[in-house]
Amino acid sequence: MKARVLVTLKSAVLDPQGKAIEGALRSLGVPGVSSVRQGKVFDIELETSDAAKAEATLKDACEKLLANTVIESYRIELVG
DSSP states (O other), rough: OOOEEEEEETTSSHHHHHHHHHHHHHHHHHHOOOOOOHHHHHHHEEEEEOOHHHHHHHHHHIIIOOOTTTEEEEEEEEOO
């Protein structure tokens, strides 16, 4: 089963890298950019076809390694 895990900073946490990207886009003349928040994407393949087991495994991985749950939130998308 394939999955995608999206990790982003919580909305209350300042995102200096996102601000730098926002400024760079403006200086490059990219129109209409009002805000940028950056994050991480993990594409993961699991050796199971059980969606519940896959989600539990990925949640465990996020809690232990992939996300700093104090300042980041994560979303798990099972792809198939």
